[in-house]
Amino acid sequence: MPDRKTLSAIQKRVAAMHLPKPHKLSRIDIITLIASFLFALLLWTYIAANVMQEYTVQLNSIPLIFDITNSRAASYNLNLTPESQDTLENMTVDGTVSGSRSMYGALKSSDVVAYVDFNSTVAATIGTQTLPIKLRTVSGEELTNFKLSTSSVTVDMDRYEWRSFPVNEASYPFLIRDEETRINESDISFEPATVQIYGPSRRLTQIDHLCVNIVNSEDLTQTKTFSDCTNYTLKDSDGNEVDASPFSLQTTRYSVRIPVFYTKELPVTINIANPPTGFDTETIMKRIRINANDVYTLPGYGDNNLRITIETTDPDNKATLDALETWTIESLALSQLTLNESVKVPVIMPEGFSDSSHIDFVNITLDSSDLGTKRLWIKNSDILLINPNQRYNYALESPGGNTLVTLIGTQEELDKVDEENIKSSVNLVNISISTEGVYSQRLTIKLPETVSGVWVSPESTVSIQVSVSNT
Numbered sequence: 001m002p003d004r005k006t007l008s009a010i011q012k013r014v015a016a017m018h019l020p021k022p023h024k025l026s027r028i029d030i031i032t033l034i035a036s037f038l039f040a041l042l043l044w045t046y047i048a049a050n051v052m053q054e055y056t057v058q059l060n061s062i063p064l065i066f067d068i069t070n071s072r073a074a075s076y077n078l079n080l081t082p083e084s085q086d087t088l089e090n091m092t093v094d095g096t097v098s099g100s101r102s103m104y105g106a107l108k109s110s111d112v113v114a115y116v117d118f119n120s121t122v123a124a125t126i127g128t129q130t131l132p133i134k135l136r137t138v139s140g141e142e143l144t145n146f147k148l149s150t151s152s153v154t155v156d157m158d159r160y161e162w163r164s165f166p167v168n169e170a171s172y173p174f175l176i177r178d179e180e181t182r183i184n185e186s187d188i189s190f191e192p193a194t195v196q197i198y199g200p201s202r203r204l205t206q207i208d209h210l211c212v213n214i215v216n217s218e219d220l221t222q223t224k225t226f227s228d229c230t231n232y233t234l235k236d237s238d239g240n241e242v243d244a245s246p247f248s249l250q251t252t253r254y255s256v257r258i259p260v261f262y263t264k265e266l267p268v269t270i271n272i273a274n275p276p277t278g279f280d281t282e283t284i285m286k287r288i289r290i291n292a293n294d295v296y297t298l299p300g301y302g303d304n305n306l307r308i309t310i311e312t313t314d315p316d317n318k319a320t321l322d323a324l325e326t327w328t329i330e331s332l333a334l335s336q337l338t339l340n341e342s343v344k345v346p347v348i349m350p351e352g353f354s355d356s357s358h359i360d361f362v363n364i365t366l367d368s369s370d371l372g373t374k375r376l377w378i379k380n381s382d383i384l385l386i387n388p389n390q391r392y393n394y395a396l397e398s399p400g401g402n403t404l405v406t407l408i409g410t411q412e413e414l415d416k417v418d419e420e421n422i423k424s425s426v427n428l429v430n431i432s433i434s435t436e437g438v439y440s441q442r443l444t445i446k447l448p449e450t451v452s453g454v455w456v457s458p459e460s461t462v463s464i465q466v467s468v469s470n471t
Contacts, residue, residue: 004031004267053251054356055100056096057099057107059202060106062092062094062109062112062113064093066115066116071122073118073157076147077288078122078124078126079160080156081203082245084155084156085297086285087153087155088155091153093112093150095148095149096116096147111137113137115135116131116133116155116450122157126157126159126202127156127157128156129153129154130152130155131153148465155165161201162195164194166193167212168209170190172214172216174218175258177221180263180264184259184260184311187259187313188258188259190212195210195250195251196251197249197250198249199246206242207234207247208237208401209234209235210232210233212225212254214229214258222315223259225258226255226257226258229254232244232250248317260313261311261312262311262312264310264321264322264324266326267305268298268306268325268327268362269327269328270361272284278447279455283453284334285298286298286301287371288301288367289365299304304441308327308357309357311353312352327350330345332364333454333459334457335456335459337364337366338458339372339408345361345362345363347363371409371410371449372408373407374407374409375405376419377419379402379407379419380396380462381399383403385425386425386427387429389428390469392436394465396463396465404460405422405456405460406456407454409451409453409454409455413451414453414454416450422447426442427441428441438464441462441463442460
């Protein structure tokens, strides 16, 4: 084991190997060390005073956006009313953002977006609501430490929905008609006949119907369908125009069929139905008077004629109208015309025609100033039964009796007629037999050939007994 002296020598050698040799700092080293310390102190002071300090940046004229898509308000099916959208459209706000200079020192107005927060306090009701305005960077980072000149907006919100409305009016100021045509407004038809309109519910309640505006300029002389009409007006129940800008329409193209009436005004006349051979209808026609709101004569027998306006939508019927000079409203039997009573005649239009004069009926009377009556009794035994069916037996119910006949005519004509020169008969072919029995039949009177202006009125009838023939 080494002695104490040897160990001490070894320890001194080891210590000499690890300890640096003493170094004496030069003047330059001391100056450099002091300068480095001072620079570090200045740098820390600058950072503390300018970079890490609280900083406020002023931002001006930030455009306000109001996108409601995918928001809480949209989930309630709400949207801004058009008036609120117009209010927000060009709105800007001013504000400040606070924070460290390192974060916001370079922030500009163009770097941020002001927006209405439709996810915050919005309620699921229509009407007026106040919503906050918030800030975010254009990259989407939300800003929290800011103050705005306008921190909230009051907007009007409504629930948007689809509703159906009729398409039932047409405007056609430039369609010119000639004198013989008229548009049948009540029969104008539309395709489609209804339209779906989307918009704010409170504004939709203003709409009553849609009017299609036909802008074509032409001379409309026949029924025509105008296709692909894109000009339209929304109207309320009073016919006033409703602003269409808040709404979206499912379709904006319509077809409109405009039916045209052909019209012609004609004087009214009548016909005598089946006058007997040799009867002079002039006797009746010149004496007929039509009583409506005035007393009229028949055309050709006076200048004061009742006129009727006939309409049709059929071009073929128009050709018929063009060929007519009078309009016959009825055919009368002579037996209907008496001296002291009027005949009420309905004005019935044939299929395809209509009466725009709205003359529902007229009363027919006779000018009887030179007419008289004559009563004759015809012996039933003198009445001939003609055209019998051989399967049946026919007999007058009162063969020994008489039948009254009343004649009308001028006195001169009536004086030519008596019981001896008239003949009477019953045409049995007119009896439609289902069972045996008694049938009332018209009595036919044949006047002398020298008489042309006398007729029987009222109609005389006799009773015929019918039985099955045994032969």
